[in-house]
Amino acid sequence: MSTLVFLEHHEGELQKDSLGVLAKAAQLGGDVSALIAGSGVEGLAAQAGRFGAAKVYVADDPALEAPLPQPRVDVAADLVRRHGFETVLFGATVLTADVAAGLAARLDAGLNWDLVDLAQEDGKLVGKRPALDDTVYVDVGWKGEPRLALIRTGTFEPVESPAEPEVERVDVQLEDFSTLAKMIEQAHEESEGPSIEDADVIVAGGRGLGGPDNFALVEELAKALGGAVAATRAVVDAGWYPYSTQVGQTGKTVAPRLYIAVGISGAIQHKVGMQGSNVIVAINKDPNAPIFEYADLGVVGDLHEIIPKLTELVRQRKAA
Amino acid sequence: MKIAVCAKAVPEQARRIDPETKRLDRSGEQTLNPFDANAVEEGLRLKGDAADAEVVLFSLGPERSLDALRKALAMGADRVVLVTDEAAAGSDLVASSYALARVLEREQAELVLFGQQANDSDGAVMWAAVADRLRRPLISQVAELTVSDGAVRGKRQTEFGYDVIEAPLPAVVAVSDAINEPRYPSLKGIMGAKKKPQETVSLSDLGVEGERAGESGSRTEVYALGEPPPRGETQRVEDDGSGAEKIVEFLLERKAL
Ligand SMILES: Cc1cc2nc3c(=O)[nH]c(=O)nc-3n(C[C@H](O)[C@H](O)[C@H](O)COP(=O)(O)OP(=O)(O)OC[C@H]3O[C@@H](n4cnc5c(N)ncnc54)[C@H](O)[C@@H]3O)c2cc1C
Ligand SMILES: Nc1ncnc2c1ncn2[C@@H]1O[C@H](COP(=O)(O)O)[C@@H](O)[C@H]1O
Numbered sequence: 393m394s395t396l397v398f399l400e401h402h403e404g405e406l407q408k409d410s411l412g413v414l415a416k417a418a419q420l421g422g423d424v425s426a427l428i429a430g431s432g433v434e435g436l437a438a439q440a441g442r443f444g445a446a447k448v449y450v451a452d453d454p455a456l457e458a459p460l461p462q463p464r465v466d467v468a469a470d471l472v473r474r475h476g477f478e479t480v481l482f483g484a485t486v487l488t489a490d491v492a493a494g495l496a497a498r499l500d501a502g503l504n505w506d507l508v509d510l511a512q513e514d515g516k517l518v519g520k521r522p523a524l525d526d527t528v529y530v531d532v533g534w535k536g537e538p539r540l541a542l543i544r545t546g547t548f549e550p551v552e553s554p555a556e557p558e559v560e561r562v563d564v565q566l567e568d569f570s571t572l573a574k575m576i577e578q579a580h581e582e583s584e585g586p587s588i589e590d591a592d593v594i595v596a597g598g599r600g601l602g603g604p605d606n607f608a609l610v611e612e613l614a615k616a617l618g619g620a621v622a623a624t625r626a627v628v629d630a631g632w633y634p635y636s637t638q639v640g641q642t643g644k645t646v647a648p649r650l651y652i653a654v655g656i657s658g659a660i661q662h663k664v665g666m667q668g669s670n671v672i673v674a675i676n677k678d679p680n681a682p683i684f685e686y687a688d689l690g691v692v693g694d695l696h697e698i699i700p701k702l703t704e705l706v707r708q709r710k711a712a
Numbered sequence: 713m714k715i716a717v718c719a720k721a722v723p724e725q726a727r728r729i730d731p732e733t734k735r736l737d738r739s740g741e742q743t744l745n746p747f748d749a750n751a752v753e754e755g756l757r758l759k760g761d762a763a764d765a766e767v768v769l770f771s772l773g774p775e776r777s778l779d780a781l782r783k784a785l786a787m788g789a790d791r792v793v794l795v796t797d798e799a800a801a802g803s804d805l806v807a808s809s810y811a812l813a814r815v816l817e818r819e820q821a822e823l824v825l826f827g828q829q830a831n832d833s834d835g836a837v838m839w840a841a842v843a844d845r846l847r848r849p850l851i852s853q854v855a856e857l858t859v860s861d862g863a864v865r866g867k868r869q870t871e872f873g874y875d876v877i878e879a880p881l882p883a884v885v886a887v888s889d890a891i892n893e894p895r896y897p898s899l900k901g902i903m904g905a906k907k908k909p910q911e912t913v914s915l916s917d918l919g920v921e922g923e924r925a926g927e928s929g930s931r932t933e934v935y936a937l938g939e940p941p942p943r944g945e946t947q948r949v950e951d952d953g954s955g956a957e958k959i960v961e962f963l964l965e966r967k968a969l
Binding site for chain 1: 725727728729734804805806809810813832834835836837838839840841842843844845847848849850851852853855865868869870871872873874875876877878879880883888889890891930931932933934935936937938939940941943944945946947948949950951953955956957958959960962963966968969
C-alpha cells in the first residue's frame, strides 16, 4: 500500500493531528509519504521524518503562502496522478476538509470523512465512522483508488519513529481559478479572556441562551460553582462571547471534572472539544438534541427556568 | 444578480440507517436541512430589494424533497430546481457533487451559497467538491459576508483564529450557522410558496450518464453497521419544576459538587 499524508502546518510547526495521522499511516504499513505545501516550508520536512514519513514531498511556492485550499488541491492532484498513491489521508481541519473534497472531485475519488479509526481487514482498508450524532458506527470503504479519508480531530496521537526522510521538491502548477480567492487578513492572536483549559468546572453556553446578555446566567452559575465559562462556535461567531472561551474543533479541547452545557445542541464539532470531561450535564429544551446522547445527565427543559434555580441551590450548598 | 442556494431535504426525526440498504432511511417526514436555512436567509439578505435579483434553490434528492424545500420558498426564495432520479439514489460526495455541478452550470448564478453541513451526513465538504467541478473560487465556513464591486468577502473561523478571504464573482461560498438568524416564513409566504416555480429535472435532462450517478457513480461504500462503544450510563429527565434539584442530587451523587 502506498499512502500520502497531507501535513498541515501553522507558524513553522506541523499540526499535531496531521502528525498523528502520519503515525497511524506508518503503523498500517506500506510506503508512507507526506506532502507539505506552503511558502518557506522546506525546513519542516525533517520533522515529518521523525513521525513516520519515509519520503516527504515539499511544494514550496509563494502562491501557497496563505492557507487556502484550492491551490493545494492542484498540488495534491498532480502528485497523486504522477505517483499513483493508493491512499491519501488528512487530519480534518477547516483547511484540509476543503482540500480533500476538492481533490475527491478532481480525481473522482472516494472520500470518507469523520473517521475515528482505520484498519486493514482481509486486505481491505476499512474506516470506522460514527454517524448520526455518533449513535451508530459504520464500517466504510472505497470502491477504487485513490482512497481519500479525513480523520476526526484528536483521533491519533503522534508517535516518534525517527528516520531520515528522503525529501523531494515538487513543481507547483496551479489552475487559473485556484488563485482567485485571496487571503486579506489573518487575525490569529488570542483575544483576551479567562483561560478555560485548566478549569476544574466549566459552564458552557450556546445559542439557546438567546442573546449575549443572557450569558449572565451561565456566569452566575459558574461563579457559584467556582468554575469558568465556555461557549460554542455559534455564539462566538455571533460576537456574544470571546473566541478564547470556545470549545470544540476550532476552539479549545477541555476535560474538566464537570461540564455543564446550557442551550447547546451538542454538534460533533463541539463534542470533540469536551467529550473527555469527567461528568457532563446538559440542559436543553429539545428532547432530540444530540447532546443528550452523551450527557451523563440530560435535563429537558427551559434554561431560563432551570439555571437561576440551580445557581441558587448551589449557592445554598456552598454556604452551608 | 442570480444567487443559487444549494439545499437539502433531510429526515425530520428518528434518523436511522436502513440495515438492508445501508443507506439513510428517508421514509419519514422530511424537513429543510436547518443549516441550509442560514444560506437561504443570506441569499435573501443579499438580494434585498433588488428587482433584478433572484434566489434560486438547487437540490438533489427524492421528489418528496419539494415539500420540505418549499419552506425556503415561503421564506422568500424565488424558485426551486430539484434534480430527482431513481438512478441518483445512494450517491456519495463524488456522484452528488457531479450532478449538482451540472445543474448549477445550466443556470450560471453569480454566487452559489451552501449551508454549513447537511445534518444527515455531517460532511461539511460538498461545496469544495462542487467549486472544483465548477472551477470557481471558494470561501467556506463564512460567518460574515459582504458582496461589493463584483467580489465577495467572507470572514471565517479556523483552528487558529479568523481569516478574511476575498474572491471575485462568480464564486462559491459556504456559510456557517452563526451568520444570521433565519426568518420564519410568514403566513403570506407560506400561502404564496405553492405557486412559485418548482422544477424537477432528471439526470438525463442534465446529460449525466448513469455510471456517474447513484451507487455506480459513487466511490465509497458501507460494509457494516455497528453499535457505538458504550459511554457509561446516560440519564434523561424532563423538567417538571424540579430539574434544578435533580441536577444538584446528581452532582452530589457523583461527588461533583
Ligand atoms: C469545520 C467546523 C468546525 C466547527 N468548530 C466548532 C467548535 O470548535 N465549537 C463549536 O461549538 N462548534 C463548532 N462548529 C459548529 C457546530 O457544528 C454547531 O453549529 C455549533 O456547535 C452549534 O452551537 P450551539 O449549540 O450553540 O447552537 P445550536 O445548534 O443552535 O443549539 C442551540 C440549542 O439550544 C437549545 N435551546 C434553545 N432555547 C432554549 C431554552 N430556552 N432552554 C434550553 N435550551 C434551549 C436548542 O434546543 C438547541 O439545541 C464547527 C462546525 C464546522 C463545520
Ligand atoms: N443533496 C443535496 N442537494 C443540495 N445541496 C446539498 C445536498 N447535499 C449537500 N448539499 C449542500 O452542501 C452543504 C454541505 O453538505 P455536506 O457536505 O453533505 O454536509 C449543505 O449544507 C447543502 O448546502
